Amino acid sequence: MPSWEHFPHEADIGVRGRGESPDIAFEQAALGLTAVVTDPRLVRNDEQVAISCEAPDLEVLFVDWLNALIYEMMTRSLLFGRFRVTIDGLRLSAEAAGEHVDRPRHEPVVEPKGATFTELRVSRDDEGQWVAQCVIDV
Amino acid sequence: MDITPLEQISEDEWRLPAVGKMRAPVIFYADRALLEGMDDKVRTQASNVATLPGIVKASYVMPDGHWGYGFPIGGVAAFDADEGGVVSAGGVGFDISCGVRCLRTGLQAGDVEPVKEQLVDALFQHIPAGLGSTGGIHLDDAEMTEMLLGGARWAIDRGWGSPGDLERIEEHGSMRGAEPKHVSAKARSRQRDEMGTLGSGNHYLEVQRVAEVFAPDVASELSIAEDDVVVSIHCGSRGLGHQIGTEYLREMAIAAADHGIDLPDRELACAPLRSEVGRRYLGAMRAGINCALANRQIITHLTREVFSDVLPKAELPLLYDVSHNTCKEEEHVVDGVRRRLFIHRKGATRAFGPGHPELPEQLRGIGQPVLIGGSMGTESWVLAGTAEGMALSFGSACHGAGRRMSRHRAKKQWRGSKLIKNLAHRGILVRSVSMRGVAEEAPGAYKDVRAVVDSADRAGLARKVARLEPMLCIKG
Secondary structure, eight states, X not given: OOEEEEEEOSSSEEEEEEESSHHHHHHHHHHHXXXXXXXXXXXXXXXXXXXXXXXXXXHHHHHHHHHHHXXXXXXXXXXXXXXXXXXXXXXXXXXXXXXXXXXXXXXXXXXXXXXXXXXXXXXXXXXXXXXXXXXXXX | OOOTTOEEEETTEEEEOOOTTOSSOEEEESOHHHHHHSOHHHHHHHHHHTTSTTEEEEEEEEEEEEEEESEEEEEEEEEOGGXXXXXXXXXXXXXXXXXXXEEEEEEEHHHHGXXXXXXXXXXXXXXXXXXXXXXXXXXXXXXXXXXXXXXXXXXXXXXXXXXXXXXXXXXXXXXXXXXXXXXXXXXXXXXXTTBTOXXXXXXXXXXXXXXXXXXXXXXXXXXXXXXEEEEEEEEOOHHHHHHHHHHHHHHHHHHTGGGTOOOSSGGGOEEETTSHHHHHHHHHHHHHHHHHHHHHHHHHHHHHHHHHHHOTTOOOOEEEEEESEEEEEEEEXXXXXXXXXXXXXXXXXXXXXXXXXXXXXGGTTTOOEEEEBOOTTSOEEEEEEOHHHHHHHSXXXXXXXXXXSOHHHHHHHXXXXXXXXXXXXXXOEEEESXXXXXXXXXXXXXOOHHHHHHHHHHHTSEEEEEEEEEEEEXXX
């Protein structure tokens, strides 16, 4: 089952996505990133943003993906509630849907500063599910 | 943290000898209780720092050390370019030049008490904070470049402050060696609407009361006394610094192998000081420092505007401005030899001792003010650098309380609205856009800042000058 969760870091917060493919694990982790800021269920998916990135390995690709989302969130004042990710080798193309921050409705908790290499992992767990995780500096 | 492998030197100094790939020992400045309260990862991270090329003397952990990114937060390390030393984007962190600025007001607590509600609301309305807020200043590319070169001096030239402010800022308000050409278009675009904004997380603006004075001679030189009101601003280089950190961390992590550096943790991303990427990063990071100095200068201006409206008799000169996420080239005496070294302070404050030539004339006799942020319900501190601290930790001290509980746990344990109500009962008014944000920053999620400061004082890193209690707090 696709899922996301947060995991503790002493100063900041970790995001972890799970799914049957890296694509789905990346999508789920992105929901976890939104949840660092607000409840993803509060976000209307009115506006689409296309994202693409390329990296030397799958773990760096994951950090690049989250950092690309952070860049869009911060420069356009957007929050995202839905993601479609396609990974082809070490290339990612994605569509993120969301809306502009509405401070009274979203009550944004923090601004994410960046996705880090701390606790970074993209691999299969014992049950064969893909797990993508890292700590977000907030 | 398991302290079994550590040798105790004194009540507040412990040593982990160099083993394996470590090129230097780790020195912890903390008492036993603080050390035992640290995560084991602090020891791992500080040991990893000790493996980096060109490290001088030791990898240091301040009393507020906690689990960070590559470097521990509260980590200090010096590198010598002549010995293959490195500069680490991880060792500076994402929030380049995050720091604390303290303003005097000339007011006493009794002057502020009757207008507290009005003042906190005006500050919250006037100073942009949190995601979705933008500043009133929007920079085009040419002006952005001027800001990245000039720092607080740029802001003052545009009318956001007075030239007298510069003397009370590290680097006299303008970091030399900034190279805006190495700051990417993406980093610039993240900053376009963020000048003069406070940010979120543990960043804040507080109106505080001097609750207790420990060194009357130093306090008198700083023109503060018990019951005086001061304003403390905690924030950094905003989106621009975050993006510089993001980009160079990635580049250095990937290029480390090409530089012959075996990174024990990719987050420790670094490059030789004399490499092409190392030089580029130094130029960009120094521009990031200027962005932080300009940002705190603009927020100072906005704060002065609010005070002139609500409490017209107030004047808000700077007490001092410190940065606690930096890498700076400094001169230090090591084993009797004067050397130019690159000092990384990640969640650590510069604390130059009395007589240091970098200090302004008025502060040269007392040492550099060290501003320690606490949490919104506890206390903050003013310390002063010492002569012995120069030898103990390259003139560095702690920077804050340090978290003892993750955000994850804190938001489960507290409710923001209840915390705000409880603090209001104690006379501390808090304004924030997010109740969950308040819960994540609950005072109980932080270590006892007094224990941290006491340890720094006993260790000789810095001496206690004054304790500040919050009256008003605005957060993103």
